[in-house]
Amino acid sequence: MKKGYILGISCGYHDSAAALIDSSTGRVLGACEEERFTGIKHDSAFPTNTIDWLLSSNSITSDLIDVICFYETPTEKLDRISITTKRGGWKNFFNRQHILRRNKIQYSKTESLIKKLGNSNTKIIYLDHHLSHLAYSFYTSPFKNSALISVDGVGEWETTSLAFGDENNINKFLSTQFPNSLGMLYSSITAFLGFKPNEGEYKVMGLAPYGISATYVQQFNKLIKKTSNGYELNMEYFEFDWSDTHMFNEKLGMLFGIPNRLPDEPLTNAHKNIAAGLQFTYEQHFFSLLNRLHKTTKSDNLCLSGGCAYNGTANGKILSRTKFKNLYIPPAPSDAGSAIGCALHYYYNQNTTSNNTVRYNNTRPFMGPGYSNEDVMDALAKYDKDVYFERKLYEQIIDTISDEITDGNVIGWFQGKMEFGARALGNRSILANPRDPQMKSRLNRMIKKREGFRPFAPIVRQEDSSKYFNYTDTVPYMNQVVKVRDEWVSELPAITHVDNSARIQTLTKNQNRHIYALLDKLEIKNKFPIVINTSFNLKDQTMVLTPEDAIKTFLNCEMDTLIIHNYIIKKKII
16 A cells, blocks of 8 residues: 555544554554534544544645545435434424435535545545444454454434454344334433433433333333344334434333433432333443344454443443453544544555554544644743642653642642544543542532533552452553442442442553553552543533633632643632
């Protein structure tokens, strides 16, 4: 393959993103979600800003792009929308024509924008949606062969795909078709509980441990059942197959014996029990699929992708409830990661042998924009009336911040390149003391401004993880929920959820040397090499991208100290 570049794109539904691949090596040169540039959470727009950044940061022009890969096949998706429109009856069919027209216009614009990129010889590839998911997880994994599974809401028609990856090849052997979808089931119940679909699923997972799953087991058994192709939903209770405004109908409320919750209404025991029942039901069918996958592939390795791969509660049980021995979940398993997946699929299917070293290096999460000290100083100059700062060596910063965290201060932490994916992994993070019994409440109420039941995640050194948590595997991307060991539950109240669990991130020195050094200091000063890590953003905002974004967010909440590179920043008291 001649020297050039492969551009991967995902957009049109949610979490629009783009990625740039070196076509001679397969190395991912950069990747980022469009929302980070626009400030619109889950932005679905064509990733113009991301593409501009990818080109400029790599000092190339668009005419050097050999191939543009898109993460799904729009014609098949439009066919599905057209067909499912009819399921709501003729009245709703006519009312739904605007949806079909809107999607046709959207994809026409997307196709037009894609054609404007590259040069006259640039190849344009449209890849199957779930194949893009599978490719992202497999081709960035450390495995030469692996069982693969992708679970999400819906691609073109597929909602679940089982496959086997071997060297450069991915072979799908089983799929579940729309409207049967574990992702749509989870999103529908999320909507029923008064949270926003494609965003509030995290909240439902956090709410579930407060409930009793057995309360609604009979009701959930009426909603979904196992089949030869995996599972089947009872569409008598749902409308998402033909409506873009109603995911469920009044029969669902009759089934549960309560009306759907409105967003501002209080959460009752019934809501908690429904959340618990949903998580239990999801896990039943998810593990049934995984056991079938292992029986077919007989692989020790598993790569997980699709939006449902963010279900950390289920993920944390995979190695104990299946025969898989090794698990890999990439940092951005939902649609954003498919921008990398579709590009890597093209690359590896053009080469006769895979470069496993390159593949493994592509797992690094810090693929977004980074900023210079000059950028930091320019941002600080704009807010000189509001903040003062001090520049120190990193060793001095680590020492100071470990003291502040131990004393109960909340720290904004901004370093290096931005994370790719939904999780802050130590470069755009808010850090705090896991031992402070008031910290969870303070962070939820005063900093994140979100529901009080939501838990916070810890970072722990990899070598210490099994000492504090009932889990021995690596969890570099904060995508698995595991149990806190009984002897430490009372010592770590701010990161221990109501069911004694925590969504952990394990860390080695090579992965993030500054956070690792901070953990070393915290072990000395706070007795535990553990720190709370949550994303650097406020409610309904995207993670901060630039130094100026970080300063603005710092000034708009009750955060105590901001660290940008080696600058310690404090608020001026007026």
